[in-house]
Amino acid sequence: MLHKIVCLALVLISTGVAAPLAPQGFSFTGVNRFVTPNGDRKNDTAVFQYSNPQDSSGTIRIYELSGRQVASIVIETNTTFTTWDPRGFSNGVYIYVITVDQASRSGVLVVVR
Numbered sequence: 001m002l003h004k005i006v007c008l009a010l011v012l013i014s015t016g017v018a019a020p021l022a023p024q025g026f027s028f029t030g031v032n033r034f035v036t037p038n039g040d041r042k043n044d045t046a047v048f049q050y051s052n053p054q055d056s057s058g059t060i061r062i063y064e065l066s067g068r069q070v071a072s073i074v075i076e077t078n079t080t081f082t083t084w085d086p087r088g089f090s091n092g093v094y095i096y097v098i099t100v101d102q103a104s105r106s107g108v109l110v111v112v113r
Contacts, residue, residue, distance in 0.1 A: 026058065026100040027051040035111050037087045046084040046109050048098070052077070058100030060084070062109070065093055075100060086111045 029049045036043045048060055055077035062071040062084060070089060073082055075098075086094075086109075094109045 025054055026056045026103075028098055028105050031096070031107065031109070033107070033109055035084075035086050035109060036113060037085065037111065038113050044085070044087075046086065046096075047081055048073075048083070048096075049081045050075075050098075052079065056100050058098065061097045061099070063095045063097070065095065070094070084109075 027050060029051060031046055031048045032043055034043060035046045038044070052075070056075075057077060058075040060071075060073040060075060060082060061069055062073075063069050071084060073084060075082055084096075089111060091111050091113055094111060095106060096109055097104055097106045
């Protein structure tokens, strides 16, 4: 068995072909952390960007620092971004939690007018 693995590795190295060890899944690529919902069309919404090659579904939950959930956004299949519009929410710091396929990632958003 070890011989077969070594031979496969040598073939991949010699041909320059990279074989994935696991299926490529959801990958979060970023969000604008400072949101200024003042109507000037510049950073009025938080834009969550990601790569979703397997069309996994998931959620983005937004929380106040007190821990109260203020928004829940569904990550749709066949999309590369999702937005959150904080109009109607107070200035302040918010926590986001992205959950896809039982994996989570969190971060901070600041809403400033």
